[in-house]
Amino acid sequence: MISRPASPSVRSADDYRDTIEQLLRPLAARSVDTVPVAEALGRQLAADTHAPIDLPVFRNSAMDGYAVRAQDVAVTPVVLPSTGVVAAGDPGLERLAPGTARKVMTGAPVPVGADCVIPVEDTTADADTVRITRGRAAGEFVREPGSDVRTGTELVPAGTTLAPRHIAACAAAGLARLPVFAPVRAVVISTGDELVAAGSTLRPGQIYNSNGIALAAALTANGITVVGVEHSGDDLSQFRRLLHSATAAADLVITTGGVSKGDFEVVREVLIPLGGDFGSIAMQPGGPQGLTVVDGVPVLSFPGNPVSAVVSFEVLARPILRRLAGLGPVPEYELPLLGAVHRSPEGRRQFLRGKLVWKGSRPHAVEVVSGPGSHLVASMAAADVLIDIPAAVTELPAGATVRVWTL
Amino acid sequence: MISRPASPSVRSADDYRDTIEQLLRPLAARSVDTVPVAEALGRQLAADTHAPIDLPVFRNSAMDGYAVRAQDVAVTPVVLPSTGVVAAGDPGLERLAPGTARKVMTGAPVPVGADCVIPVEDTTADADTVRITRGRAAGEFVREPGSDVRTGTELVPAGTTLAPRHIAACAAAGLARLPVFAPVRAVVISTGDELVAAGSTLRPGQIYNSNGIALAAALTANGITVVGVEHSGDDLSQFRRLLHSATAAADLVITTGGVSKGDFEVVREVLIPLGGDFGSIAMQPGGPQGLTVVDGVPVLSFPGNPVSAVVSFEVLARPILRRLAGLGPVPEYELPLLGAVHRSPEGRRQFLRGKLVWKGSRPHAVEVVSGPGSHLVASMAAADVLIDIPAAVTELPAGATVRVWTL
Numbered sequence A, B: 001m002i003s004r005p006a007s008p009s010v011r012s013a014d015d016y017r018d019t020i021e022q023l024l025r026p027l028a029a030r031s032v033d034t035v036p037v038a039e040a041l042g043r044q045l046a047a048d049t050h051a052p053i054d055l056p057v058f059r060n061s062a063m064d065g066y067a068v069r070a071q072d073v074a075v076t077p078v079v080l081p082s083t084g085v086v087a088a089g090d091p092g093l094e095r096l097a098p099g100t101a102r103k104v105m106t107g108a109p110v111p112v113g114a115d116c117v118i119p120v121e122d123t124t125a126d127a128d129t130v131r132i133t134r135g136r137a138a139g140e141f142v143r144e145p146g147s148d149v150r151t152g153t154e155l156v157p158a159g160t161t162l163a164p165r166h167i168a169a170c171a172a173a174g175l176a177r178l179p180v181f182a183p184v185r186a187v188v189i190s191t192g193d194e195l196v197a198a199g200s201t202l203r204p205g206q207i208y209n210s211n212g213i214a215l216a217a218a219l220t221a222n223g224i225t226v227v228g229v230e231h232s233g234d235d236l237s238q239f240r241r242l243l244h245s246a247t248a249a250a251d252l253v254i255t256t257g258g259v260s261k262g263d264f265e266v267v268r269e270v271l272i273p274l275g276g277d278f279g280s281i282a283m284q285p286g287g288p289q290g291l292t293v294v295d296g297v298p299v300l301s302f303p304g305n306p307v308s309a310v311v312s313f314e315v316l317a318r319p320i321l322r323r324l325a326g327l328g329p330v331p332e333y334e335l336p337l338l339g340a341v342h343r344s345p346e347g348r349r350q351f352l353r354g355k356l357v358w359k360g361s362r363p364h365a366v367e368v369v370s371g372p373g374s375h376l377v378a379s380m381a382a383a384d385v386l387i388d389i390p391a392a393v394t395e396l397p398a399g400a401t402v403r404v405w406t407l
Helices: A013-029 A164-172 A211-221 A236-249 A266-274 A306-324 B013-029 B164-172 B211-221 B236-249 B266-274 B306-325
Strands: A032-036 A065-068 A078-086 A101-104 A116-119 A123-125 A129-132 A154-156 A177-181 A185-191 A225-232 A252-256 A277-280 A288-294 A297-302 A332-336 A349-359 A362-368 A385-389 A401-406 B032-036 B065-068 B078-086 B101-104 B116-119 B123-125 B129-132 B154-156 B177-181 B185-191 B225-232 B252-256 B277-280 B288-294 B297-302 B332-336 B349-359 B362-368 B385-389 B401-406
Touching: A013 A288, A013 A297, A013 A306, A065 A078, A065 A129, A101 A129, A154 A164, A164 B211, A164 B306, A185 A211, A185 A236, A211 A225, A211 A252, A211 A306, A211 B164, A225 A236, A236 A252, A236 A266, A236 A288, A236 A297, A252 A306, A266 A277, A266 A288, A266 A297, A297 A306, A306 A349, A306 A385, A306 B164, A332 A362, A349 A401, A362 A385, B013 B288, B013 B297, B013 B306, B065 B078, B065 B129, B101 B129, B154 B164, B185 B211, B185 B236, B211 B225, B211 B252, B211 B306, B225 B236, B236 B252, B236 B266, B236 B288, B236 B297, B252 B306, B266 B277, B266 B288, B266 B297, B297 B306, B306 B349, B306 B385, B332 B362, B349 B401, B362 B385
Parallel strands: A078 A101, A185 A225, A185 A252, A252 A297, B078 B101, B185 B225, B185 B252, B252 B297
Antiparallel strands: A032 A177, A065 A101, A065 A116, A078 A129, A123 A129, A277 A288, A288 A297, A332 A401, A349 A362, A349 A385, A385 A401, B032 B177, B065 B101, B065 B116, B078 B129, B123 B129, B277 B288, B288 B297, B332 B401, B349 B362, B349 B385, B385 B401
């Protein structure tokens, strides 16, 4: 169960996001899955993992060559009797007699009695002997047990998002399965009688439903598992039914539409009686917002304009969800504006769509690529950042430094 | 079919990677899948996509408010007869008579005859009339058809790796399916009699097989679809059988082990007769390498030491595979070394495992976190970068600037 936010009247974007974060915090302690190591890529490790064995597990050769005693090759060239071959995978248990050599392959056990390996390049062999042209000190080209990691040492700490190198270390230590946090599960419910599915023909007044698909993609891209994408018309009982199905299936529900001041605000009408905190956040787009706990599950209610929905996600949810999923922070830059911003609403933080201008491998400026209108969803495809214009700023000259968030 | 590399004697890491890239280039023209837009996240668009409709598709309201003629509200306050409501989703076909107002919801059609919308905040209404306290100019709060994008305009160019914003634009334009490149399919075959699967008990001389799992994870993390992870003992006919199964199923095969100068080099023994180019690359780890085209499919043969296999992938394959998958370049930095590097082999470019040291949100130095040994796979878990020490450099003082590649 998640409790209600303490204060329902927080209204700057940052304060509102903090309220959302408090509400989502219990999800950090979610349940644990134990998955095969081969399926653990990108999952977040739920417990510290320790090496169950030494690595290397036995003393082995770093080279293809001859195992000898260093003292027997102190003066070179020297010819030694050659006493067989240890291949990788052989037990290699036979002791090496002083004054002899034994061929060993890379990774094969170095016989007891030998203390170094002469690379094959420094040798010539016939059937029974090997001529060694360069000596080696004791220890050279021998990998000692535990020289990589000792039994019981931490391999990967809890909370790590598992990258290929972590998978490699766990597999090398013989760990067959790893404990990882269950993914955060989300359902998206878009609302509005005007929305129809892509592929249908539009009748007058209708538009294609993009919010469900767009938010599902955004959630997925940020490590959240989307378990449902639903659409409700402006019908209270239909929305109510979808809402309770969603809270039964998910850890988080996002709704779009139905939050502003119109006559048919299905989301407000259902959620306010359930304790929903609805109001205006000092940001544009994305001003009207709602936050409710239904059946113990947080429900974020974003506005229905497609750009407002995406910007709400980026600003209010994405940083929190990435932390929950164990992903790194959203990259941010401070960059000069390529052109001027002539008008930004006073008292509201504005997020304009922008595109980075690169110089080699580094961004060195940002340009506005779309108008401020919250319906400009096609134009947003050309953007790769949000430009963050503070609430107090109403215009900016070209060259002014702005903060940008990577989309 | 992919032809053989022109020159089989290329031996610097960069030249060798160029040879691999030429061999893999035909994969850029691979087949096209048409997938539902909701499943296209992260896929690479195979053709330019154009808007099949105007967006907005009809003239609609940017606010909840009243549609009026600007000239009827030029002097305020003014009371106008109120003639119904247009909800989002309504056809909204009834013309607005001069001198009247009609309530419209955000996204609803603005009636013909109206040229602006008065936000509901600037109005008070009773049953049949509305009092308007602030006028608006023609066009205000009205979204014109095509003001976001016009029919036929490019929405997303071919080659784009589809992010949520691209998905949003395509969905809003009603595109139900998108053409995307088929993923590059790879099979990994690790070789060696000494390898056993995680979860089994090790007998003397055996180690756990990590290369297959690690390379499969690395391929997956870089946009490649892994269609098989196999293990072959040092048995020519077993390896040959797995190899031909792999070339039948995949666009690319990676093998590990069996490439150096030992007596049981199954990969060399099978692939050299098939035209394989095997030899030493001037890098450490990862020196011994092989490159063969089998059944028209490129086969990259990496060494079997776990760190060598991963570094081979990172240096020789990853940049190419990311380009093929439409992913951005591997982030690189130039950073000062925190400690000295006392010994690096002359004539070979060395890749040490390192860890970034952060100052706020930017890396400001790098430290070496593991020895140079190619068996130190557990230690590699603590690294997040490779430190690139040029072939001519044999030592570096603390503070020296080095190039690092993000793992």
